[in-house]
Amino acid sequence: MEKLTSPRVIKSILNEYDLHFNKRYGQNFLIDENIVNKIAETGEITRDDLILEIGPGIGTLTSALCKNAGKVISVEIDKKLIPVLNETLKEFENVEIIQEDILKLDIIKLLEKEMFCNFKIVANLPYYITTPIIMGFLEMDLDIEKMVFLIQKEVGERLCAAPGTKAYGSLSIAAQFYADVEIEFLVPAQVFMPKPKVDSIVVSMKKKKEPDLIVDNRQMFFKIVKAGFNNRRKTLINSLTTNTNFTKEQVLQALNDCGISPSIRGEALTGQEFAQLANYLNNQENLR
Numbered sequence: 001m002e003k004l005t006s007p008r009v010i011k012s013i014l015n016e017y018d019l020h021f022n023k024r025y026g027q028n029f030l031i032d033e034n035i036v037n038k039i040a041e042t043g044e045i046t047r048d049d050l051i052l053e054i055g056p057g058i059g060t061l062t063s064a065l066c067k068n069a070g071k072v073i074s075v076e077i078d079k080k081l082i083p084v085l086n087e088t089l090k091e092f093e094n095v096e097i098i099q100e101d102i103l104k105l106d107i108i109k110l111l112e113k114e115m116f117c118n119f120k121i122v123a124n125l126p127y128y129i130t131t132p133i134i135m136g137f138l139e140m141d142l143d144i145e146k147m148v149f150l151i152q153k154e155v156g157e158r159l160c161a162a163p164g165t166k167a168y169g170s171l172s173i174a175a176q177f178y179a180d181v182e183i184e185f186l187v188p189a190q191v192f193m194p195k196p197k198v199d200s201i202v203v204s205m206k207k208k209k210e211p212d213l214i215v216d217n218r219q220m221f222f223k224i225v226k227a228g229f230n231n232r233r234k235t236l237i238n239s240l241t242t243n244t245n246f247t248k249e250q251v252l253q254a255l256n257d258c259g260i261s262p263s264i265r266g267e268a269l270t271g272q273e274f275a276q277l278a279n280y281l282n283n284q285e286n287l288r
Helices: 007-016 033-042 060-066 079-088 107-111 127-139 153-160 170-178 218-230 236-243 248-257 271-286
Strands: 049-054 071-076 095-099 118-124 146-152 179-187 200-207
Touching: 033 060, 033 118, 033 146, 033 179, 033 200, 049 060, 060 071, 060 079, 060 118, 071 079, 079 095, 127 146, 127 153, 127 170, 127 200, 146 153, 146 179, 153 170, 153 179, 153 200, 170 179, 170 218, 170 271, 218 236, 218 271, 236 248, 248 271
Parallel strands: 049 071, 049 118, 071 095, 118 146
Antiparallel strands: 146 200, 179 200
């Protein structure tokens, strides 16, 4: 039997079920068996693991996950693909297919009935909702052992970026606040069908039990971080004055007291420096 990564098999399935690649859902199917296996291996999957997969497509990665996992729950938004998945995954008894929008699904309620030692997420994420999905899981109060995502290369680089680099931004700080993030390997555009315009990358994320940064008020912290990057060409004092309710005098005082140059740009600040600044401004706001 030919693999689900075979272009001929994919075309045959599309013809049989009268399907077309859905741009709305960002459907790009993997056609390289080695890449599929490498993604599954990155998840370090065992029979003690419950795996959540998002966007299984025709079940290519799902099959690789089912071979080693205790159970795989695959969430697919496209109802037209459900009959396909029921057919391509029929040999596996440890898979549950759910037709739903992952952003609307109550994950905590879904997992209440499951009894496994470890919960992991492995997915080839649609480009158009990559950030909301990743940040949603990071912010969710869930004990997640590991997350492995195949995502757009640019987004993966932003997740892992260091201060002072072009890719560094509010997403970098937010992701690294909640998790340890690593780039695993590059996935070229030509291993997808249809071929996307950009390359992809596989990243792994391990949620921290507690953030490394000491933050008094998370809402204030992320508000300051976002404001600091809203106008990348502006100095930090101008960005914070423009994008928050603090006056220029208040921001200047905060920067001086925190030992941060008023002429610096947000992209040069570390997460620790943003935390220090946010804590200072939060304290000032509480004193009003």
